[in-house]
Amino acid sequence: MGDSTGTLISPAQEKALGNSFFRSIRAQLKISYDPDVQQYIQSIGQKLVANSDNPTQDFYFFVVLSDDINAFAGPGGYIGINSGLILNSDSESEMASVMAHEIAHVTQRHIYRSYEASSRMSLPAAAAMLAAIVVATQAPELGIGALSAIQAGSVQMQIDFTRDNEQEADRIGIKTLERSGFDPLSMPIFFEKLQLASRYYGEGAPEFLRTHPVTSSRISDTRGRAEQYPYRQVPDSQDYRLIKAKLRAGSDKTKLNDLFVYFKNKIDQGTPEQRAAMQYGLGLTFIKKQRFSEAKEIFQSLNHRYPQQREYLTALAQVAVNQRDFETAKSYYLQLQQMYPGNPQYQFEYISILLKSSQPKLALQYLRLIDYRYQQHPRYYLLLARAYGNLDEDVNLHRYMAEYFYALGQTNSAIMQIELAQKDKGLNFYLSAILDDRLNFFQAEIQALKDLQM
Incomplete structure (x- = not known):
């Protein structure tokens, strides 16, 4: 320290x-x-x-x-x-x-x-x-x-x-x-x-x-x-505008009608890029209102005009998932993976859709391809747990749910999942040793925090 x-x-x-x-x-x-x-x-x-x-x-x-x-x-x-x-x-x-x-x-x-x-x-x-x-x-x-x-x-x-x-x-x-x-x-x-x-x-x-x-x-x-540096005029990136629109649209504290009015009032103001960002925000508001056809129309138009802008592809994929058109959603996330190779978030989205479309074995294959640097991410463990759960492998379901909860800082819940896994009748020696080791690790961390509060 x-x-x-x-x-x-x-x-x-x-x-x-x-x-x-x-x-x-x-x-x-x-x-x-x-x-x-x-x-x-x-x-x-x-x-x-x-x-x-x-x-x-x-x-x-x-x-x-x-x-x-x-x-x-x-x-x-x-x-x-x-x-x-x-x-x-x-x-x-x-x-x-x-x-x-x-x-x-x-x-x-x-x-x-x-x-x-x-x-x-x-x-x-x-x-x-x-x-x-x-x-x-x-x-x-x-x-x-x-x-x-x-x-x-x-x-x-x-x-x-x-x-x-x-x-x-x-x-x-x-x-x-x-x-x-x-x-x-x-x-x-x-x-x-x-x-x-x-x-x-x-x-x-x-x-x-x-x-x-x-x-x-x-x-x-x-x-x-x-002021010691030469003056420069730095334009905002379109990503910045779109992320602001997404964060605004995603706020739980703003009423849907207020969001709708906000984006609608600004949709004809500013540069073409600024207007596109407001259209994007309006489309996201339509998704929240479950007006998927109107959202899809907006995003398709934006994607046609700006094909390299990733946010429009993810929005189209989001609409497709809501409409349970999983094949279309997968095609969009494959495009995004080609645009941003190695990006774990787009890989996680693709794998999530595989699970929603009842393809757990294929999901496991793709999870094994995730770069090791991102294999400590909570979502990685959650997707593993869901895949094994869909395959009725309860030991691995609880094992990886334990890792998911630990990654979220919920160590007591992680311990509960390990104890559930240990009760499985089909537990082999190898998995039993892994579970014992993780249980000891989690319990030691809980004890360290208790000692601090004494």
Whole structure:
């Protein structure tokens, strides 16, 4: 862990801590697994990382489905961006400026220098503590309870970036932003908007302002640095417009009629690309209204005009699945896999359709082709469990459901699934040994968390 002498954890420990941290985040926050959203945020993140001061460091970017304006960095290069921040940005460069800032917090090791922990703290306990701090900023009713339990164990830890940390992240973030082809002025512009908004929010100010205080001097400093670069006009990508439309349409807090009116009113405004994004949002609203024929007509027109835009293909596939036209849906996801080879999210969608069309053996064949880097993903385990369940192989059904729950940070549920698998009468020695080993592992993690709360 980090300590006051500057000693830092090893790369292997950092990776393990990051993975455990992300499992805890999954257990408590709603994360988007939409293939288009994940493909987009990861591509923007990697573009920034490639132009950062540590381009070889591993990062994983994800979107938290929350209306709050926030972003956060965790150990192991895990960076979360709230959908609320994306929707409240007025340009792609503004969104990217926050991501570049968070990347700098990671590359400069601010996360590890911002807290001190007992040297006796286990990895799952440390990860749970970090996750509890993040969750307390996102969903106070969830996070405060977790923090209180841990503080009862006389262990104190906090992520509290200093003013110097923030200035350094701004300075390096602006440099990364400019190198990546974004507008460096977007950082002070976004900060100014947040500061102005905070005057109206009062105590309900955006969480980003509470974890990353924005002062007038900080805005002035970032503006001064940004103005050192030549002026450039950076247009938004169509992916950015479409992902904003998708996140808006996917919000559970907005009434369907309000969504319909929003997209309908903007459908004739702006450039052809901007109008297309509003048509796309309207089509997604039609899906939510179960008006599939009207949605399909919109997406077919958009796909004809913009055949390389992946979002229109996934939307057509979504309509086909809703209409139980699985062959058509599979053809769309095969096209997407050709456009984005190795993308696990489109592979998962294709396999899911195989299962819906009663082809579990074929689904297992495709699951074996998934790159090993993505075989720890919750959806990988869920699809494995469903495939084996469809084949009446209950031992493997429960075995992989256990891994699914563990990947989601629900270790107690994982233990229950292992115990169900152990009761199967057809259990062989090999599987029995695997189940015993995983049960011991899960139980040890639960005990470590209990020890922290004592």
